[in-house]
Amino acid sequence: MIIHHKKEDLRQTLNGLRHKNQTIGFVPTMGALHDGHLSLIDQGLQENDKMVVSIFVNPTQFDNTNDLEKYPRTLDRDLKFLKRLSDEIIVYAPMADDIYGSSVTSEYFDFDGLEHQMEGKFRKGHFDGVGTVVKRLFEIVAPDAAYFGNKDFQQLRIIQKLVQKHDLPVNVVGCEIFRAEDGLAMSSRNERLTTAHRDAAPFIYKILKSVKIRFGTESANQVTEWVVNQFAKHDLLELEYFTIADEATLEAVKRKSKSKSYRAFIAVFAGDIRLIDNIALN
Ligand code: PAF
Numbered sequence: 034m035i036i037h038h039k040k041e042d043l044r045q046t047l048n049g050l051r052h053k054n055q056t057i058g059f060v061p062t063m064g065a066l067h068d069g070h071l072s073l074i075d076q077g078l079q080e081n082d083k084m085v086v087s088i089f090v091n092p093t094q095f096d097n098t099n100d101l102e103k104y105p106r107t108l109d110r111d112l113k114f115l116k117r118l119s120d121e122i123i124v125y126a127p128m129a130d131d132i133y134g135s136s137v138t139s140e141y142f143d144f145d146g147l148e149h150q151m152e153g154k155f156r157k158g159h160f161d162g163v164g165t166v167v168k169r170l171f172e173i174v175a176p177d178a179a180y181f182g183n184k185d186f187q188q189l190r191i192i193q194k195l196v197q198k199h200d201l202p203v204n205v206v207g208c209e210i211f212r213a214e215d216g217l218a219m220s221s222r223n224e225r226l227t228t229a230h231r232d233a234a235p236f237i238y239k240i241l242k243s244v245k246i247r248f249g250t251e252s253a254n255q256v257t258e259w260v261v262n263q264f265a266k267h268d269l270l271e272l273e274y275f276t277i278a279d280e281a282t283l284e285a286v287k288r289k290s291k292s293k294s295y296r297a298f299i300a301v302f303a304g305d306i307r308l309i310d311n312i313a314l315n
Contacts, residue, residue, distance in 0.1 A: 034116045036124045040132075040173045043125050047085070047174065055082035059176035059203075061167060064088040065105035066114050069211035069219030073180040076208055078119055085174050086115060087125040089132065093139040094162030100307075105224050125174070132169050139165045144194045150283040151276055151298050152187050152309070163188055164195050171201050178204040182211065184218045186296060186311050187283060210310070212238065218310045230303035233269040237301055240264075241312040244277075244297045248314045253277040253286045256297075264301070273300040273307070277314065 037043040047057060058081030060073045070086075077084045088111055095101035108126060115122050129137050139161035142148065148160040171179065181189045189207045196205055211219045216238035217231075226234060240263055247256045257275055264272035277286050280294040289295070295314040300307060 034112075034120060034122050034124065036112065036126060038126055038128065038131070040125070040127065043085070043123070043173065046123060050083055056177045057081060057083050057085060057174070059085045059087070059170075059174050059179040061087045061089075061170050061179065063090045063104065063221065064111050065107050065221035065224060066111045067219050067221060067223070069182055069184070071114075071118070072211045073182060073208050074115075074118065074122070076206070077178065077180050078121060080206075081178060083121050083123060084119070085123045085125055085176060087127075087170055087174070089125075089127055089129075089166070089170075091132075091162060091166040092129060092137055093133075093165055094159050096156045096158055103225065105221055132166065132173075140168075142195070144191050144198075147187065147191050147194055147283050150187065150278065150285075151274060152300070155273060155300065160188075160191050164191065167192055168195060168199065168201070171196075171203050176203055178206055180206045180208055182209075183207050184210045184220065184310065186280075186298070190280075190283060216242075218308075220308065222306050222308065225306050226303055230269055230306065233267070234301075234303050234308060236267065236270060237299060237308060237310050238312075241297055241299065241310060245312055245314055248277065248295070248297070253289070260299075269303065271302040273302060275299045280313075 035046060058077035060077055062070055074084055074086060090104050092101055115124060142161055142164040153160055181192060193205050196203055215235040217234045240260060244256055260275045264270060276298050277295055278284055278298060279286060280296050286295055296311050297314055298311045300309045
């Protein structure tokens, strides 16, 4: 496994591979790697000759300094994890100046309204930060394909929009949500849950599965009301938002249409840890 901390060194390695006609897949991460990342990297390894995995906790996508400070940083463990996985992995673990120079700020993006829904309402500037870092990483790595989990479905749709609007030659691949056996969607934040909150958290997916059934016969408003009541009764989990939205526009559904695909999106606080999840409804 090769590890680079500087983009120039990474570019040199990747240019060498391209001369040999090797294809390059890419999984951008903020580290604290778990089985969810593993499933993305695995899929990438099956579809490309080499996989670049970046590990960088991107400051510009955090609207909350406490969240940024507490975000798990486990580089040594992450490197061991990747080393065991495959020899075909190239790690890019930069410091902020390698990506941002001396000005760690976001660019402003217009994602045709996708950025104003759900996470955008609760995390100001988050998607400008994500857009900035992903665009720069795509420019540095220039991958053939990049893999993102459906857990951050809004992020995935926004990155597809980024690629389309900026004409970036990357195939963006959305991958199934990877869940623990009890249904909790894998996330680096899960590590910070207390035992009681970790035990409570599978409730989120249980509710989403019921939502899928209910949406067959009930309106979006009825389903939403039911979800709000379920969480009101829960001692450990606090609902931040629940929305049933059109997969394409991410706008909340007003009237169901057979020709559209819908997804239910949820954000929940388990103590001070914020968890998100979603489920395809049709
Ligand atoms: O999903 C994440 O971990 C981050 O938002 C990403 C895509 C690595 C950008 O920092």
